[in-house]
Amino acid sequence: MNIKASALLLTCLAIPCLATGDERPLRPVHTYSIVARDPATGELGAAVQSHWFSVGSIVIWAEPGIGAVATQSFVDPSYGPLGLELMRSGKTAQQALTGLLASDEHQDVRQVGMVDAAGNVANHTGSKAIAEHCNLLGDNYSVQANLMWKPTVCTAMAAAFENGGGDLAERMMLALEAAENEGGDLRGKQSVALLVVNGDVAEPSWAGRIFDLRIEDHPEPLREMRRLLTMARAYRLMNEGDEYMTNGEVEKAVAAYSGAETLVPDNHEMIFWHAATLAAAGEVGESLPLFKKAFDAWPQWRELVKRLPAAGLLPDDPVLIETILSVD
Numbered sequence: 422m423n424i425k426a427s428a429l430l431l432t433c434l435a436i437p438c439l440a441t442g443d444e445r446p447l448r449p450v451h452t453y454s455i456v457a458r459d460p461a462t463g464e465l466g467a468a469v470q471s472h473w474f475s476v477g478s479i480v481i482w483a484e485p486g487i488g489a490v491a492t493q494s495f496v497d498p499s500y501g502p503l504g505l506e507l508m509r510s511g512k513t514a515q516q517a518l519t520g521l522l523a524s525d526e527h528q529d530v531r532q533v534g535m536v537d538a539a540g541n542v543a544n545h546t547g548s549k550a551i552a553e554h555c556n557l558l559g560d561n562y563s564v565q566a567n568l569m570w571k572p573t574v575c576t577a578m579a580a581a582f583e584n585g586g587g588d589l590a591e592r593m594m595l596a597l598e599a600a601e602n603e604g605g606d607l608r609g610k611q612s613v614a615l616l617v618v619n620g621d622v623a624e625p626s627w628a629g630r631i632f633d634l635r636i637e638d639h640p641e642p643l644r645e646m647r648r649l650l651t652m653a654r655a656y657r658l659m660n661e662g663d664e665y666m667t668n669g670e671v672e673k674a675v676a677a678y679s680g681a682e683t684l685v686p687d688n689h690e691m692i693f694w695h696a697a698t699l700a701a702a703g704e705v706g707e708s709l710p711l712f713k714k715a716f717d718a719w720p721q722w723r724e725l726v727k728r729l730p731a732a733g734l735l736p737d738d739p740v741l742i743e744t745i746l747s748v749d
Contacts, residue, residue: 451568454491456534458561459589463620468593470613477614477635485629486622494532515543534563570604577603613642655684671702689718713748
């Protein structure tokens with residue numbers, strides 16, 4: 422039994438894949454993508470953009486502490502979970518990719534990139550990939566593209582990733598933007614996805630996801646992904662603030678909520694929780710202008726103020742509650 426057949430029962434229940442003996446190549450996803458690892462943090466990720474609806478649902482895969490995969494061209498989604506399963510068993514990215522290609526009768530139409538938790542990278546572009554196509558391996562990353570306007574897309578992606586600053590998500594975004602600036606997909610643009618997981622192999626996939634963002638259909642998908650990535654960073658800070666509040670670390674909570682508000686200053690929910698945390702910490706004077714800003718944007722926050730004392734998120738002090746509600 423070959424590698425794919427041995428895992429068929431595990432994968433075909435969850436994803437669309439070829440039945441044994443079926444020789445049809447799957448639907449085309451001509452696109453550009455990157456898989457990468459951050460050696461400083463151990464984070465692993467993949468990102469992709471294409472003129473195809475919901476590209477992220479079948480192209481990019483990652484698992485905490487294991488690796489990341491991008492499978493495209495005439496895409497076979499099983500390269501994702503099967504590649505991760507092989508890397509989980511101890512195979513390097515190259516060994517995993519080589520094994521899957523050996524059992525694929527249509528490897529000539531596939532394009533795949535893989536990175537494992539040790540930073541080993543591998544990629545493959547089949548002989549029947551539609552020009553312009555390219556792939557390029559670098560230190561802890563692989564970029565790959567097909568049906569591009571120019572053959573220089575991969576070089577532009579690599580340079581942007583290597584020279585960019587910030588965390589793994591930011592550097593992968595820079596790579597996608599560089600590809601688009603180089604001409605990108607010959608057909609245009611439609612969807613984009615970005616997935617980053619941490620390096621802790623002990624964490625389940627749902628707990629280890631740092632960013633899992635998709636734009637399914639948009640006239641400016643990369644611009645929208647930029648907005649969502651900023652929003653996701655802000656909500657990560659909000660979640661940290663909630664955790665600090667649960668643990669009674671009010672000063673840290675205030676700092677987290679303030680950081681979130683700075684990232685997305687027009688989000689009235691972040692303004693409200695920043696204000697509520699300040700008030701709970703006794704900084705009522707500082708909280709009132711923020712409460713006013715939140716109330717002006719969304720008057721229903723006034724009702725929530727009345728409910729917070731019962732949840733322990735504001736002191737059960739009628740004078741305090743009246744002071745907050747009186748701002749106008």
